[in-house]
Amino acid sequence: YRTYSSSASNCLTEESLDTGNSFSNDVRSNESPDVLRKFLTDKGPRDYGAAWWLYRSSGSPRGFESDLLSYLSTSQDPRDFQRCQLLFERINPTNRSERDYLSTVKIALNAKSRAYTNFALELCGEASARGQTQCWQYAFMEFVNRMDWENALGVWNLQPHPLPNKLPAVDRQSKLLANRLLALLEVVKQRKTNDTTEMARYIVQLVISHDRAMMSVSMNELLKIFENSIKLELFNHNDYILAIRSLLSSKIRSANGRSIMLYRNFRWRIPQITPPKALITGLLHMLCNIEVLEGVDYLLDEYRLHYGKPPLLAYHDALTVSARLGDTSSTLRFYNDYTADHGRADSTEILTPLLYVHARTGDVKETQKWFNHVSELGVEPRVQYWNILLTAYSKNKNLEGALRTFQHMLQSGMAPDAVSFTILMGLSAGRGDIRAVLDLFDMAKRNGVRLQRSMFDTMVEVLCKHRRYLDAEKVAEEATSKFPASTMTRTWNILLWNYAYTIDITAVLRIQNRMQDAGIQFDGMTYAAMMSSLVRVGKTNSARKILGVLHRNHEIHLTLFHYAILLHGYVQETNRDMVQVLYTEMMERFNKTGLSGTLAMLQSQIDRDIRRARESMGSASSAKSVSYTHLRAH
DSSP states (O other): OOOOOOHHHHHOOTTGGGTTOTTGGGTTSOOOHHHHHHHHHOOSSOOHHHHHHHHHHTTOOTTOHHHHHHHHTTOOOHHHHHHHHHHHHHSOGGGOOHHHHHHHHHHHHHTTOHHHHHHHHHHHHHHHHTTOOHHHHHHHHHHHHHTOHHHHHHHHTTOOSSOOSOOHHHHTOOTTHHHHHHHHHHHHHHHOOHHHHHHHHHHHHHHHTOHHHHHTSOHHHHHHHHHHHHHTTSOOHHHHHHHHHHHHTOSOHHHHHHHHHHHHHHHHHOTTSOOOHHHHHHHHHHHHHTTOOTTHHHHHHHHHHHHSSOOHHHHHHHHHHHHHTTOHHHHHHHHHHHHHHHOSOOOHHHHHHHHHHHHHTTOHHHHHHHHHHHHHTTOOOOHHHHHHHHHHHHHTTOHHHHHHHHHHHHHTTOOOOHHHHHHHHHHHHHTTOHHHHHHHHHHHHHTTOOOOHHHHHHHHHHHHHTTOHHHHHHHHHHHHHHSOGGGOHHHHHHHHHHHHHTTOHHHHHHHHHHHHHTTOOOOHHHHHHHHHHHHHTTOHHHHHHHHHHHHHHOOSOOOHHHHHHHHHHHHHTTOHHHHHHHHHHHHHHHSOOHHHHHHHHHHHHHHHHHHHHHHHHHHHHHHHHHHHHHHHHO
């Protein structure tokens, strides 16, 4: 490479670039460099001409070139590009930073001129040779975004070593990413050159390494990209596995679901490859975490096909997800499969879901039957088995039965834990017995029970139910001081929802700020509470903006509930157009609207029909009145 030196820039002078500037007549004013420094760091709309004028009127001070370069880098004015050339030249080549190269390349490419593009390529080569990669990354992705493959190849041939394995711009791609990739793959197919092929392989690798990039395109488009990449030999089974693992490890819930779809496609396209054992069990565990039963049988069969009997933990995940969903038949089937593969079941991981699936539906008789069966197996009694039996009574809101079981538990010598007390506290809270809740909480403390956050949640709920909001906040603060912030979302959500129902926007904002200050993460219910509070004060459009941000960020799993809140708001505001828009969006996104959505739509239609009927009756009455007056006149 050669160090950048432009004869064109040497012909430019600072004075010549003052021409045409509204401030040009005042460049001899003596401004302090401190004014320039403050101007460059202030937020708000950028005034490129004013920035240059301040630089010139303060005597073009040394040391400001880099900051001014960065400031001017977003301008579209060719005159600012020339100013950046001069500023870049003023920086000693040995002192040019990553940011200096990046800022200069940015404004050069903004100008969209062949000469400026060549200048940007020259700088990319110089920076890459110095081991500075940011401007190369920016220029490369800029040409990819423009589908300017000639210049993209030009930058590709200036690549740094080693190549960056992450380009920040990939994470921010719009839905046009699929079009660009498919267009590039078509170029590879036509040209069949090594450079084009290697460049395309690199971009595809970047995309499959980042969950957000893969989530920015539809599933059909992603599969099309994979199909074409396989045909062009850019892609093999290892790339499929990398893509699946990227989605599997994502914090985006919908990405987890997409990973199982991609696995099925992988097995269909490359059936001769044995999938890694850890990949199959990882997918099983993911389905357990997101509580999706569909696909569990398929993955167990995949494991059997390639590795024989599924291990205990695989069965545990299958049993857990079916039990959580209350699917008794699937739970019993997984249990029978386990005993067929491994013999007598005596582990907590296998037995606990068997009790819970019945307790979840409030079937005390079946829960008791399996509780007794565990004893018959000779398995040592555990506190969680007693707690599941208590849960069965709790689901039936049978406090007396729960208290009898609790008494038997104590008589058997089993020490209750925090879960035991939480169940009884919850039942008492459901009856509005705040005294019993407080007594149980004190009893747990006296017995040295290790308190859990769920106990504090129950306290907050019962206090809110009795409108003792400030006391509830104190309990939430106490819990926050005892437990990690990452576990405290539900506790504060309880407060948020109660304040939202009382239409206390000030309190909602105060709790929201307190959560942020404490580092407590917002979840779907946090945002739902905020949306609900806005809807209740007639600000449904503001609530919809929250939904829009969540949809773009992919960070929160949006549900029918979020849309139902907005539907309710627009129905109350008699905004039929927005009701129809949201109803259509719900059908497209979820293929259903849920009961709340259907009722909201029905109410909107009824209101519309009543209004039309009234208007029709009013028109008819007016017409009769006019006719009667006309007859009398004659």
